[in-house]
Amino acid sequence: MRWNAESLNYYAEAKEYVDTALIPLVPFNFQEKTQSAAEQGEYVQLLSEGIEKQFAGRIMLTPPYTYLQTDSLKSQCEALKQWDDHLLEAGFAHRFYITGDPAWRSLSPAEEAEVIWMPPISLSSMEMKQVKSVISQQIDQIVPLITGRW
Amino acid sequence: MSEERKHRVSRRQFLTYTLTGVGGFMAAGMLSPMVRMALDPALEDTDDSDFISIGLSEDDVTEEPQLVNFDVEIEDGWYTSEQTQSAYVFRQDGEILALSPICTHLGCTVGWEGNQDYPDQFYCPCHHGRFEPDGTNIQGTPPTRPLDVYEVEVRDGMVHLGNIRERG
Numbered sequence: 001m002r003w004n005a006e007s008l009n010y011y012a013e014a015k016e017y018v019d020t021a022l023i024p025l026v027p028f029n030f031q032e033k034t035q036s037a038a039e040q041g042e043y044v045q046l047l048s049e050g051i052e053k054q055f056a057g058r059i060m061l062t063p064p065y066t067y068l069q070t071d072s073l074k075s076q077c078e079a080l081k082q083w084d085d086h087l088l089e090a091g092f093a094h095r096f097y098i099t100g101d102p103a104w105r106s107l108s109p110a111e112e113a114e115v116i117w118m119p120p121i122s123l124s125s126m127e128m129k130q131v132k133s134v135i136s137q138q139i140d141q142i143v144p145l146i147t148g149r150w
Numbered sequence: 151m152s153e154e155r156k157h158r159v160s161r162r163q164f165l166t167y168t169l170t171g172v173g174g175f176m177a178a179g180m181l182s183p184m185v186r187m188a189l190d191p192a193l194e195d196t197d198d199s200d201f202i203s204i205g206l207s208e209d210d211v212t213e214e215p216q217l218v219n220f221d222v223e224i225e226d227g228w229y230t231s232e233q234t235q236s237a238y239v240f241r242q243d244g245e246i247l248a249l250s251p252i253c254t255h256l257g258c259t260v261g262w263e264g265n266q267d268y269p270d271q272f273y274c275p276c277h278h279g280r281f282e283p284d285g286t287n288i289q290g291t292p293p294t295r296p297l298d299v300y301e302v303e304v305r306d307g308m309v310h311l312g313n314i315r316e317r318g
Contacts, residue, residue, distance in 0.1 A: 017256055018256075053259070056257040056258055
Protein backbone atom coordinates (compact mmCIF):
# COMPACT_ATOMS: atom_id res chain seq x y z
CA MET A 1 0.00 0.00 0.00
CA ARG A 2 1.02 3.54 -0.47
CA TRP A 3 0.55 6.71 1.41
CA ASN A 4 -2.23 8.06 -0.76
CA ALA A 5 -5.91 8.71 -0.18
CA GLU A 6 -7.10 5.66 -2.08
CA SER A 7 -4.76 3.18 -0.39
CA LEU A 8 -5.47 4.63 3.02
CA ASN A 9 -9.09 3.60 2.59
CA TYR A 10 -7.97 0.02 2.18
CA TYR A 11 -5.51 0.43 4.98
CA ALA A 12 -8.24 1.40 7.42
CA GLU A 13 -10.03 -1.86 6.65
CA ALA A 14 -6.99 -4.10 6.61
CA LYS A 15 -4.94 -2.49 9.32
CA GLU A 16 -4.17 -5.68 11.21
CA TYR A 17 -2.59 -7.18 8.11
CA VAL A 18 -0.27 -4.30 7.36
CA ASP A 19 2.56 -4.46 9.88
CA THR A 20 5.52 -3.39 7.78
CA ALA A 21 6.62 0.08 6.76
CA LEU A 22 9.02 0.73 3.92
CA ILE A 23 10.79 4.08 3.95
CA PRO A 24 13.02 5.20 1.08
CA LEU A 25 15.88 7.41 2.26
CA VAL A 26 16.39 10.06 -0.39
CA PRO A 27 19.41 12.39 -0.26
CA PHE A 28 19.15 16.05 -1.23
CA ASN A 29 21.69 18.83 -1.69
CA PHE A 30 22.71 21.51 -4.18
CA GLN A 31 26.40 21.68 -3.38
CA GLU A 32 28.33 18.65 -4.39
CA LYS A 33 27.77 15.49 -6.37
CA THR A 34 24.22 16.59 -6.99
CA GLN A 35 23.97 14.37 -10.04
CA SER A 36 24.81 11.22 -8.14
CA ALA A 37 22.62 12.21 -5.22
CA ALA A 38 19.65 12.63 -7.53
CA GLU A 39 20.41 9.35 -9.23
CA GLN A 40 20.66 7.61 -5.90
CA GLY A 41 17.27 8.98 -4.87
CA GLU A 42 15.64 7.78 -8.07
CA TYR A 43 17.18 4.37 -7.69
CA VAL A 44 16.04 4.01 -4.11
CA GLN A 45 12.51 5.04 -5.02
CA LEU A 46 12.32 2.62 -7.93
CA LEU A 47 13.45 -0.18 -5.64
CA SER A 48 10.91 0.75 -2.99
CA GLU A 49 8.06 0.96 -5.47
CA GLY A 50 8.99 -2.44 -6.86
CA ILE A 51 8.99 -4.02 -3.43
CA GLU A 52 5.68 -2.40 -2.56
CA LYS A 53 4.18 -3.81 -5.75
CA GLN A 54 5.12 -7.33 -4.73
CA PHE A 55 4.00 -7.06 -1.13
CA ALA A 56 1.19 -4.56 -1.50
CA GLY A 57 -0.93 -6.32 1.09
CA ARG A 58 1.50 -6.17 3.96
CA ILE A 59 3.86 -3.28 3.26
CA MET A 60 3.06 0.40 3.55
CA LEU A 61 5.34 2.51 1.38
CA THR A 62 5.69 5.88 3.08
CA PRO A 63 6.64 9.12 1.37
CA PRO A 64 10.42 9.23 1.01
CA TYR A 65 12.37 10.46 3.97
CA THR A 66 14.39 13.24 2.39
CA TYR A 67 17.46 14.47 4.17
CA LEU A 68 19.79 17.37 3.58
CA GLN A 69 23.22 15.89 3.04
CA THR A 70 24.94 18.97 4.44
CA ASP A 71 23.39 18.28 7.83
CA SER A 72 25.41 16.29 10.29
CA LEU A 73 24.74 12.61 10.25
CA LYS A 74 23.90 12.69 13.92
CA SER A 75 21.06 15.16 13.54
CA GLN A 76 19.73 13.25 10.52
CA CYS A 77 19.72 10.09 12.54
CA GLU A 78 17.84 11.74 15.37
CA ALA A 79 15.22 13.05 12.97
CA LEU A 80 14.81 9.61 11.48
CA LYS A 81 14.39 8.20 14.94
CA GLN A 82 11.28 10.35 15.27
CA TRP A 83 9.82 8.78 12.15
CA ASP A 84 10.68 5.39 13.44
CA ASP A 85 9.06 5.95 16.82
CA HIS A 86 5.98 7.32 15.13
CA LEU A 87 5.68 4.33 12.83
CA LEU A 88 6.17 1.89 15.68
CA GLU A 89 3.43 3.61 17.60
CA ALA A 90 1.15 3.44 14.57
CA GLY A 91 1.45 -0.34 14.61
CA PHE A 92 4.25 -1.04 12.18
CA ALA A 93 6.21 -3.76 13.93
CA HIS A 94 8.69 -3.97 11.06
CA ARG A 95 10.37 -0.93 9.53
CA PHE A 96 12.71 -1.15 6.60
CA TYR A 97 14.74 1.80 5.38
CA ILE A 98 16.10 1.58 1.88
CA THR A 99 19.16 3.61 1.02
CA GLY A 100 21.98 3.82 -1.46
CA ASP A 101 24.01 6.10 0.78
CA PRO A 102 27.00 4.39 2.43
CA ALA A 103 26.77 6.88 5.30
CA TRP A 104 23.65 5.14 6.59
CA ARG A 105 25.17 1.71 6.41
CA SER A 106 26.36 1.44 9.95
CA LEU A 107 23.43 3.33 11.39
CA SER A 108 20.05 2.21 12.45
CA PRO A 109 17.34 4.39 13.95
CA ALA A 110 16.25 1.61 16.29
CA GLU A 111 17.30 -1.90 17.03
CA GLU A 112 14.39 -3.68 15.47
CA ALA A 113 14.34 -1.43 12.41
CA GLU A 114 16.52 -2.45 9.52
CA VAL A 115 18.46 -0.23 7.14
CA ILE A 116 18.91 -1.98 3.83
CA TRP A 117 21.82 -0.56 1.93
CA MET A 118 22.03 -1.29 -1.77
CA PRO A 119 25.06 -0.16 -3.76
CA PRO A 120 23.56 2.44 -6.09
CA ILE A 121 23.53 1.65 -9.77
CA SER A 122 23.55 4.38 -12.37
CA LEU A 123 20.37 3.95 -14.36
CA SER A 124 20.39 7.13 -16.43
CA SER A 125 22.17 5.60 -19.40
CA MET A 126 19.97 2.53 -19.53
CA GLU A 127 16.92 1.74 -21.59
CA MET A 128 13.63 1.30 -19.78
CA LYS A 129 13.69 -2.45 -20.33
CA GLN A 130 17.16 -2.77 -18.89
CA VAL A 131 16.23 -0.63 -15.90
CA LYS A 132 13.31 -2.90 -15.17
CA SER A 133 15.39 -6.05 -15.25
CA VAL A 134 18.19 -4.56 -13.13
CA ILE A 135 15.71 -3.30 -10.55
CA SER A 136 13.90 -6.62 -10.37
CA GLN A 137 17.23 -8.40 -9.83
CA GLN A 138 18.03 -6.06 -6.97
CA ILE A 139 14.58 -6.58 -5.52
CA ASP A 140 15.10 -10.33 -5.55
CA GLN A 141 18.06 -9.74 -3.26
CA ILE A 142 16.09 -7.59 -0.84
CA VAL A 143 13.02 -9.82 -0.62
CA PRO A 144 14.61 -12.53 1.57
CA LEU A 145 15.72 -9.83 4.02
CA ILE A 146 12.13 -8.76 4.43
CA THR A 147 10.42 -12.14 4.46
CA GLY A 148 13.13 -13.40 6.83
CA ARG A 149 11.97 -10.89 9.40
CA TRP A 150 8.28 -11.85 9.16
CA MET B 151 -53.19 34.79 -66.85
CA SER B 152 -51.02 33.10 -69.44
CA GLU B 153 -49.15 29.83 -68.87
CA GLU B 154 -45.91 31.71 -68.77
CA ARG B 155 -47.03 34.03 -66.04
CA LYS B 156 -48.07 31.14 -63.79
CA HIS B 157 -44.52 29.85 -63.53
CA ARG B 158 -43.03 33.17 -62.74
CA VAL B 159 -41.24 33.34 -59.41
CA SER B 160 -41.43 36.63 -57.64
CA ARG B 161 -38.33 38.33 -56.26
CA ARG B 162 -39.58 37.73 -52.75
CA GLN B 163 -40.16 34.02 -53.38
CA PHE B 164 -36.79 33.61 -55.02
CA LEU B 165 -35.01 35.16 -52.06
CA THR B 166 -36.97 33.09 -49.56
CA TYR B 167 -36.15 29.85 -51.38
CA THR B 168 -32.46 30.56 -51.80
CA LEU B 169 -32.04 31.79 -48.24
CA THR B 170 -33.83 28.75 -46.80
CA GLY B 171 -31.74 26.52 -49.01
CA VAL B 172 -28.41 28.10 -48.05
CA GLY B 173 -29.47 28.34 -44.42
CA GLY B 174 -30.42 24.68 -44.44
CA PHE B 175 -27.01 23.69 -45.77
CA MET B 176 -25.28 25.79 -43.15
CA ALA B 177 -27.38 24.29 -40.35
CA ALA B 178 -26.69 20.79 -41.64
CA GLY B 179 -22.99 21.57 -41.77
CA MET B 180 -23.07 22.62 -38.16
CA LEU B 181 -25.32 19.87 -36.87
CA SER B 182 -23.86 16.85 -38.57
CA PRO B 183 -20.55 16.85 -36.66
CA MET B 184 -22.56 17.18 -33.44
CA VAL B 185 -24.77 14.24 -34.29
CA ARG B 186 -21.73 12.26 -35.32
CA MET B 187 -19.99 13.00 -32.07
CA ALA B 188 -23.03 11.85 -30.13
CA LEU B 189 -23.40 8.63 -32.10
CA ASP B 190 -19.74 7.78 -32.53
CA PRO B 191 -19.11 6.05 -29.20
CA ALA B 192 -22.09 3.81 -29.80
CA LEU B 193 -20.87 2.80 -33.24
CA GLU B 194 -17.29 2.16 -32.22
CA ASP B 195 -15.93 -1.36 -32.24
CA THR B 196 -15.59 -2.72 -28.76
CA ASP B 197 -13.01 -5.11 -27.25
CA ASP B 198 -11.50 -7.53 -29.75
CA SER B 199 -8.38 -5.42 -30.09
CA ASP B 200 -7.87 -5.65 -26.32
CA PHE B 201 -6.18 -9.01 -26.69
CA ILE B 202 -2.42 -8.76 -26.67
CA SER B 203 0.23 -11.29 -27.45
CA ILE B 204 2.40 -12.34 -24.54
CA GLY B 205 5.13 -13.74 -26.74
CA LEU B 206 4.40 -17.32 -25.85
CA SER B 207 3.61 -19.95 -28.43
CA GLU B 208 0.72 -22.31 -27.85
CA ASP B 209 3.08 -25.28 -27.99
CA ASP B 210 5.22 -23.91 -25.16
CA VAL B 211 2.38 -23.95 -22.68
CA THR B 212 3.02 -26.75 -20.21
CA GLU B 213 1.03 -28.37 -17.43
CA GLU B 214 3.38 -26.64 -15.02
CA PRO B 215 2.40 -23.00 -14.47
CA GLN B 216 4.99 -20.63 -15.88
CA LEU B 217 5.19 -16.97 -15.09
CA VAL B 218 5.00 -14.76 -18.16
CA ASN B 219 5.60 -11.01 -18.08
CA PHE B 220 4.07 -8.76 -20.68
CA ASP B 221 3.75 -5.02 -21.18
CA VAL B 222 0.41 -3.30 -21.28
CA GLU B 223 -0.12 0.29 -22.32
CA ILE B 224 -1.79 2.23 -19.56
CA GLU B 225 -3.25 5.69 -20.02
CA ASP B 226 -2.89 7.67 -16.87
CA GLY B 227 -3.97 11.25 -17.24
CA TRP B 228 -1.71 12.71 -19.88
CA TYR B 229 0.80 9.95 -19.85
CA THR B 230 0.76 6.70 -21.72
CA SER B 231 3.11 4.36 -20.03
CA GLU B 232 3.96 0.73 -20.31
CA GLN B 233 3.18 -1.32 -17.30
CA THR B 234 4.48 -4.81 -16.81
CA GLN B 235 1.86 -7.36 -15.89
CA SER B 236 2.30 -11.03 -15.25
CA ALA B 237 0.26 -14.18 -15.58
CA TYR B 238 0.76 -17.81 -14.70
CA VAL B 239 0.05 -19.65 -17.93
CA PHE B 240 -0.48 -23.39 -18.07
CA ARG B 241 -2.58 -26.13 -19.58
CA GLN B 242 -5.34 -27.79 -17.64
CA ASP B 243 -7.41 -30.58 -19.15
CA GLY B 244 -6.18 -29.43 -22.55
CA GLU B 245 -7.35 -25.87 -22.07
CA ILE B 246 -5.02 -22.94 -21.58
CA LEU B 247 -5.50 -21.12 -18.32
CA ALA B 248 -3.91 -17.78 -17.45
CA LEU B 249 -4.11 -16.76 -13.81
CA SER B 250 -3.30 -13.37 -12.38
CA PRO B 251 -0.64 -13.67 -9.67
CA ILE B 252 -2.28 -10.97 -7.57
CA CYS B 253 -3.48 -12.41 -4.27
CA THR B 254 -7.21 -11.83 -3.83
CA HIS B 255 -6.71 -11.10 -0.17
CA LEU B 256 -4.80 -7.82 -0.18
CA GLY B 257 -2.94 -7.71 -3.48
CA CYS B 258 0.48 -9.21 -2.85
CA THR B 259 2.12 -11.29 -5.55
CA VAL B 260 1.72 -15.03 -5.17
CA GLY B 261 4.31 -17.52 -6.33
CA TRP B 262 3.82 -20.98 -7.77
CA GLU B 263 5.28 -23.37 -5.21
CA GLY B 264 6.35 -20.27 -3.32
CA ASN B 265 6.68 -22.30 -0.15
CA GLN B 266 8.46 -25.63 0.07
CA ASP B 267 5.89 -26.93 2.52
CA TYR B 268 3.12 -26.58 -0.04
CA PRO B 269 4.18 -28.03 -3.36
CA ASP B 270 1.69 -27.75 -6.23
CA GLN B 271 0.07 -24.67 -4.78
CA PHE B 272 0.23 -20.92 -5.23
CA TYR B 273 1.55 -19.31 -2.10
CA CYS B 274 1.30 -15.71 -0.93
CA PRO B 275 4.24 -14.68 1.25
CA CYS B 276 2.37 -11.84 2.94
CA HIS B 277 -0.26 -13.66 4.96
CA HIS B 278 0.27 -17.27 3.91
CA GLY B 279 -2.69 -17.36 1.56
CA ARG B 280 -2.76 -20.46 -0.63
CA PHE B 281 -4.48 -21.44 -3.87
CA GLU B 282 -5.01 -24.72 -5.71
CA PRO B 283 -3.35 -25.06 -9.13
CA ASP B 284 -6.61 -23.98 -10.81
CA GLY B 285 -6.61 -20.83 -8.68
CA THR B 286 -9.22 -21.88 -6.13
CA ASN B 287 -8.52 -20.41 -2.74
CA ILE B 288 -7.83 -22.92 0.02
CA GLN B 289 -10.18 -22.78 2.98
CA GLY B 290 -8.58 -21.68 6.20
CA THR B 291 -6.21 -19.22 4.52
CA PRO B 292 -7.01 -15.48 4.29
CA PRO B 293 -8.11 -15.16 0.61
CA THR B 294 -11.86 -15.39 0.10
CA ARG B 295 -12.07 -15.89 -3.64
CA PRO B 296 -10.07 -17.64 -6.37
CA LEU B 297 -7.30 -15.95 -8.31
CA ASP B 298 -8.56 -13.82 -11.20
CA VAL B 299 -8.26 -15.20 -14.71
CA TYR B 300 -7.36 -13.59 -18.02
CA GLU B 301 -9.43 -14.24 -21.09
CA VAL B 302 -7.30 -16.42 -23.35
CA GLU B 303 -7.32 -16.59 -27.12
CA VAL B 304 -4.93 -18.36 -29.43
CA ARG B 305 -4.20 -16.46 -32.63
CA ASP B 306 -1.77 -17.83 -35.19
CA GLY B 307 -0.43 -20.24 -32.62
CA MET B 308 0.44 -17.46 -30.16
CA VAL B 309 -1.22 -17.04 -26.79
CA HIS B 310 -3.10 -13.76 -26.46
CA LEU B 311 -4.54 -12.46 -23.21
CA GLY B 312 -7.54 -10.19 -22.87
CA ASN B 313 -9.48 -8.73 -20.00
CA ILE B 314 -9.06 -9.88 -16.46
CA ARG B 315 -12.08 -11.50 -14.86
CA GLU B 316 -13.05 -12.15 -11.26
CA ARG B 317 -14.41 -15.50 -10.20
CA GLY B 318 -16.38 -16.76 -7.26
